[in-house]
Amino acid sequence: MEPVLKVEGVTKVFKTAGKPDFKAVDKVDFVLYPGETLGIVGESGSGKSTLAKLITRLADVTAGSLSLCGEDITHAKGKKLRNAYQNIQMVFQNPVTSFDPRQTLGKGIGESLKNRGVSGSERKQQVLGLLKQCGLSEEFYNRYPHEVSGGQCQRAALARALAIEPRIVICDEATSALDVTVQQQILELLQEFKEKKKLSYLFICHNLALVQMFCDRVLVMKDGKIVEQGTPKEIIFNPQNAYTKMLVESVF
Numbered sequence: 001m002e003p004v005l006k007v008e009g010v011t012k013v014f015k016t017a018g019k020p021d022f023k024a025v026d027k028v029d030f031v032l033y034p035g036e037t038l039g040i041v042g043e044s045g046s047g048k049s050t051l052a053k054l055i056t057r058l059a060d061v062t063a064g065s066l067s068l069c070g071e072d073i074t075h076a077k078g079k080k081l082r083n084a085y086q087n088i089q090m091v092f093q094n095p096v097t098s099f100d101p102r103q104t105l106g107k108g109i110g111e112s113l114k115n116r117g118v119s120g121s122e123r124k125q126q127v128l129g130l131l132k133q134c135g136l137s138e139e140f141y142n143r144y145p146h147e148v149s150g151g152q153c154q155r156a157a158l159a160r161a162l163a164i165e166p167r168i169v170i171c172d173e174a175t176s177a178l179d180v181t182v183q184q185q186i187l188e189l190l191q192e193f194k195e196k197k198k199l200s201y202l203f204i205c206h207n208l209a210l211v212q213m214f215c216d217r218v219l220v221m222k223d224g225k226i227v228e229q230g231t232p233k234e235i236i237f238n239p240q241n242a243y244t245k246m247l248v249e250s251v252f
């Protein structure tokens, strides 16, 4: 099976005046297959979010290459980059701040459809359909981000991510700010979409218990490097690397 995402030797060095260069991501290699959920775990500062930013091209790699659906996007710009963005979407930890506070959820979710030239009435119908799929009634269309709960806002963020029918959704601590029951509901929704829409997920998460429940495979990151990878069962019950062992012991 062809991977939807191929990350090869990806490295990011931050240069700050007056300070030594800092390697936040160091020669990372992995592939993501269609319909797969790949967890990325590691302590704070291990480079998980930087890696996500490189993959979504919010930051440029210092070295290495990125291939999305068979196409090299390492240095993609302009139209090629916009096309790549149609295959990949992100859902962040804090859904409220990920929406423009001056825009209704309906407008925010419809933004990418508007950019694709979908007309006003058609766009509204599609957004209402997306809200429904994410368990939100029509009334949420006209609500502002500060007028809904964190869980409802995360459902809306998911609707926005799904609007352009991506192949990959990167969830960066997407359920971390939610309480346990709401977290469970969002995970169930993600699982439902994974099956229905054949999505692949990169699931960046601190919580190994969630990773165990939700992921097919896990990468463990430390100091910008992948130190171990395997199924959640392998990582949790038979960790090989000393750092992974410590990570597991600190949770279970």
Ligand SMILES: Nc1ncnc2c1ncn2[C@@H]1O[C@H](COP(=O)(O)OP(=O)(O)OP(=O)(O)O)[C@@H](O)[C@H]1O
Pocket: 014, 015, 016, 022, 024, 042, 043, 044, 045, 046, 047, 048, 049, 050, 051
């Ligand atoms: N723009 C930047 N300039 C300099 N250093 C940066 C920059 N962005 C991130 N870093 C550093 O790179 C390292 C990795 O950060 P990153 O946010 O990727 O970690 P993380 O694993 O996602 O952490 P967390 O789980 O806390 O979100 C950190 O030491 C961070 O301070």
